[in-house]
Structures are given as C-alpha cells and as structure tokens.
Amino acid sequence: MIIRKCRRLLRMRGVKTFKKMFVYGSFSLTFFLIAQRILSDGQSQSIQLPTTKKTTQAEDQQFQIVFDPKAKPQVKEKENPAENANLPEQSPDLYNLKRVKGFSYDLFLFSAVVGNSSADKKWDNIVLQGWEHRMYENTTFGCCIKYTSGLMLPVNMTRKVHWAYRNKVQMPVKQYICPNPRHNTKDIIEAVTISGSKKHEQCHKKYNWYITPYFAHAHKKEIAVCTKFMYGSLPADEILSWFEVHRRLGVNKVLTFTYKLNPEATKVLDYYKSIGMVETKPFSLPRASRGRKVVEVGVKNMQAWNDEQIPVYDCFEKLKGYKYVAVLDIDEYLIPRGNKTWNELFDGLFKVRPWAAGFTFLVHLHLTTWGVTSNSSQFKIGQYTNRTKAMADRMKHISMPNRLGVGGLSTHTFTPNWTMKYKRFQAKEAEATLHHFRSCRKDWKKKDKNKCYELERFTDTSVSDIFLPIEKDVLKLKASILNT
Numbered sequence: 001m002i003i004r005k006c007r008r009l010l011r012m013r014g015v016k017t018f019k020k021m022f023v024y025g026s027f028s029l030t031f032f033l034i035a036q037r038i039l040s041d042g043q044s045q046s047i048q049l050p051t052t053k054k055t056t057q058a059e060d061q062q063f064q065i066v067f068d069p070k071a072k073p074q075v076k077e078k079e080n081p082a083e084n085a086n087l088p089e090q091s092p093d094l095y096n097l098k099r100v101k102g103f104s105y106d107l108f109l110f111s112a113v114v115g116n117s118s119a120d121k122k123w124d125n126i127v128l129q130g131w132e133h134r135m136y137e138n139t140t141f142g143c144c145i146k147y148t149s150g151l152m153l154p155v156n157m158t159r160k161v162h163w164a165y166r167n168k169v170q171m172p173v174k175q176y177i178c179p180n181p182r183h184n185t186k187d188i189i190e191a192v193t194i195s196g197s198k199k200h201e202q203c204h205k206k207y208n209w210y211i212t213p214y215f216a217h218a219h220k221k222e223i224a225v226c227t228k229f230m231y232g233s234l235p236a237d238e239i240l241s242w243f244e245v246h247r248r249l250g251v252n253k254v255l256t257f258t259y260k261l262n263p264e265a266t267k268v269l270d271y272y273k274s275i276g277m278v279e280t281k282p283f284s285l286p287r288a289s290r291g292r293k294v295v296e297v298g299v300k301n302m303q304a305w306n307d308e309q310i311p312v313y314d315c316f317e318k319l320k321g322y323k324y325v326a327v328l329d330i331d332e333y334l335i336p337r338g339n340k341t342w343n344e345l346f347d348g349l350f351k352v353r354p355w356a357a358g359f360t361f362l363v364h365l366h367l368t369t370w371g372v373t374s375n376s377s378q379f380k381i382g383q384y385t386n387r388t389k390a391m392a393d394r395m396k397h398i399s400m401p402n403r404l405g406v407g408g409l410s411t412h413t414f415t416p417n418w419t420m421k422y423k424r425f426q427a428k429e430a431e432a433t434l435h436h437f438r439s440c441r442k443d444w445k446k447k448d449k450n451k452c453y454e455l456e457r458f459t460d461t462s463v464s465d466i467f468l469p470i471e472k473d474v475l476k477l478k479a480s481i482l483n484t
Contacts (some may be wrong), residue, residue, distance in 0.1 A: 018210030106133035113317035124183035143178035217320035357416030358399025
C-alpha cells in the first residue's frame with residue numbers, strides 16, 4: 001500500500017519533490033523520537049508542565065510530577081548536628097541536596113527551609129528557593145510534605161515571591177512559601193517539594209524530587225554573615241584573614257556556598273567548619289535551558305546576577321533566628337570606628353534609631369591596582385593601605401532579620417517590614433565603613449583609562465591594625481591546616 005502511494009507521488013510530482021518530502025519526513029520522525037526520549041527520562045523531564053496560555057495572578061494552573069522508578073537514592077549531605085539537635089533522626093539516603101532538583105528544563109528547586117512565622121509559632125512555615133521559567137509567572141503551585149510519621153500531605157501555597165530581575169531574565173529566581181498544618185504536633189517534616197495547585201490532590205510517594213529541609217533555629221544574641229559564594233581560585237590567605245578579623249569583631253556564624261573551590265581554600269573552610277563558625281553547602285546551577293546559558297558562578301551578566309540571589313534567599317531563611325545578619329563578600333571588611341565590636345556598633349546604631357530595620361554602609365575601596373604600600377605583612381589586607389574616600393559603591397548592609405519583609409534580603413539592599421513602620425538607614429562614616437579590597441573596576445578602565453589613578457588616595461590602616469598583631473598566629477594556623 002505504502003509502496004503504491006510512493007510510486008504515485010513519483011509520477012505526479014517528480015523525483016526532486018519526493019526527495020524533499022522524504023528528508024522532511026525523516027527529520028520530523030527523528031525530532032519526534034528525541035522528544036519522546038526526553039519526556040520518558042525521569043531526570044530530564046519529570047513534570048508534565050501546564051499550558052502556556054496567559055492567566056491572571058489568581059488563576060490556578062496544575063501540573064503533575066512524574067517520577068523515574070529506576071532512579072537510585074544518592075548519598076545525602078551531612079546535616080548540621082547543632083542545628084538539628086532537637087529533631088528526630090532523618091533518613092540518611094533518600095533526600096539529596098548535593099545538586100539542584102530539576103523537574104524539567106523550566107523549573108528547578110535549590111533548597112527548603114522550615115522556620116517560624118512568629119515568636120509563638122514553631123516550624124509553621126516552609127520556604128523553598130528555586131528557578132522558574134518566565135512562562136510560569138502567573139502559575140500557582142502547591143507543596144507536598146512528607147512527615148516522619150509517614151503521612152504525605154498536600155497543601156496550598158501561601159505565596160510566591162518574585163525576585164527583582166523577574167522581567168530581565170528567562171529563568172528568574174523564586175521563593176515558594178507554604179504552611180505546615182501539623183506544626184502543633186510532634187510530627188516533624190522529613191521532606192518537601194512543590195506539587196499541583198489543588199489541595200485535594202494526592203502527594204507523590206517517590207523520593208527522588210523531594211528535598212530535605214533545613215530547620216532554622218533561634219540565636220537571639222548572635223551575629224551571622226552571609227558571604228554568598230567562595231569559588232574557584234580564591235586564595236586560602238584571604239579566607240584566613242577575613243575569618244580571623246571578623247571573629248575578633250564578634251561574628252558567631254558564617255553561611256557560605258562553595259563552587260569548584262580549590263583544595264587549599266577548601267581545607268581552610270573545613271577548619272572553620274570544625275570549630276562551628278561556618279556552615280557550607282556546595283552550590284549548583286540548573287542545567288542550561290531555554291534562554292538560560294550561564295553555567296558558571298562569577299559570570300558578569302543578568303542571569304548570573306539573578307542566580308546570586310539564590311544563596312541570599314537561602315541565607316535569609318536559615319539565619320532569621322539571629323540577632324543581626326550581615327551580607328558581605330570575602331574581600332570586604334566592616335570596620336567600626338573607635339575599636340568597637342560589631343555588637344557594640346549595632347546595639348548603638350539601633351538604640352539611636354529604634355525604628356531601623358537595618359543599616360547600609362559607605363565603602364572605602366583599597367584598590368590593588370595602585371600597588372603595594374606596605375611590606376610589613378604577607379597578607380593583602382596588610383599590604384594595601386591606600387584607599388579612596390567613602391563612596392556609595394556597591395554598598396553592603398546589616399539588618400535585624402525579624403524586621404524585614406517577606407523575601408526582604410538581597411546583596412546590596414534590604415526591604416524593611418513597612419507595615420510595621422520599620423525603615424532603612426545609612427550609617428555615618430564616623431560610625432563604620434566597609435573596606436573593600438579589589439582591583440580597579442573594568443568599567444572605569446573602559447570609560448576612562450585614567451579614572452582609577454585619578455581617584456584621591458588616603459592612607460588607612462583600620463583593617464591592618466586589627467590583623468597585624470595576630471598575623472604570626474594566623475601563619476601558624478595556616479601551616480597547621482595545610483599540613484594536615
């Protein structure tokens with residue numbers, strides 16, 4: 001039958017036309033088979049996504065999570081025993097956080113944090129961090145919760161939080177907030193994921209797209225820092241100097257994410273983990289998807305800057321129980337005036353401005369492009385003592401996390417809880433400044449090659465005055481760490 005039809009086509013349309021139709025048909029068949037392969041792969045495409053029709057914010061679109069029954073559990077990253085001391089032991093193999101959970105090429109989950117929505121409610125709030133394609137901007141999801149009792153419970157999502165770059169990239173960062181209906185019971189959340197939007201839907205019972213949540217405990221008298229990333233060729237010396245200076249200033253906890261970090265720097269971080277000062281987690285990016293081509297940390301474009309909000313969101317949820325939280329990079333030092341500790345500085349700032357949610361700080365740039373100014377130290381912070389005047393250049397901040405709004409933390413600013421009348425303030429130069437050790441910015445060189453050298457310079461030993469008296473001990477510590 002097929003052969004007769006082919007012969008008829010040859011007679012009617014000629015050999016050239018038939019060849020074109022054959023090539024087109026072969027291509028279509030190949031494309032169909034590849035699509036089928038992707039859709040049947042539980043890891044590459046594990047969600048049947050909703051239609052792309054435009055919806056209003058209130059409309060619900062549903063999707064169903066489909067699991068790969070052949071998938072094997074992966075070894076779970078070790079939990080922090082201090083943070084989970086009051087929680088039941090969790091399954092060690094089922095819910096892995098070493099890589100991003102990708103339901104499809106358009107939806108990825110990074111982490112989940114269980115916290116308290118208020119002082120009188122414990123573990124009643126679940127917040128998931130992830131990436132979502134722009135086409136699902138108005139899609140409403142739900143959550144599936146697995147408890148230690150074995151109960152699987154679907155709940156409606158309370159809110160989806162949109163990051164500021166939502167209209168600038170194809171894969172904007174999102175937060176998904178869901179309630180914990182059993183927070184008043186002894187049934188503890190063991191795992192959580194996103195699911196369909198209707199509460200009556202049954203939860204999926206396979207493990208491979210659930211996430212083990214982190215439980216955010218209260219540390220009402222302590223100070224924490226979110227440093228976002230430590231990655232690549234970051235020198236061990238810079239980690240050592242940063243930790244030792246800020247430890248003496250009163251920092252209790254540091255939360256950071258590692259990405260392809262070199263072995264020496266990793267050893268240093270492992271030391272600070274061993275003394276309980278730092279918590280680290282490997283950072284992973286979603287697979288390349290439609291419109292998302294960034295595959296490395298540190299790339300300078302909109303999608304990469306958008307991706308940096310994931311660790312900040314994660315920090316914000318995990319550190320909500322701390323008294324003060326700062327967002328700093330590893331080459332930045334927040335130095336109070338008058339030999340104060342951070343606690344003394346922050347307590348004084350909030351005493352003078354009782355309605356403050358937090359404070360931003362002006363920046364002194366110690367530009368390494370200018371060259372070394374002192375040979376009295378083996379570390380960068382003791383070698384580059386020239387700085388600029390105080391500038392509003394990529395300012396950083398500290399805040400009281402319980403005074404911020406939902407999703408209210410980012411790299412260079414924070415959002416107060418406006419309904420509670422809290423406000424944002426800028427600290428005076430006479431109170432404290434941020435000392436940023438870096439090379440001359442590329443955009444300065446591009447616009448004006450001489451601008452970097454024309455900036456007025458001032459000698460400032462504020463950072464080195466703290467570090468130089470302890471440098472010998474730091475060198476001994478370095479030798480001990482790297483020789484083990």
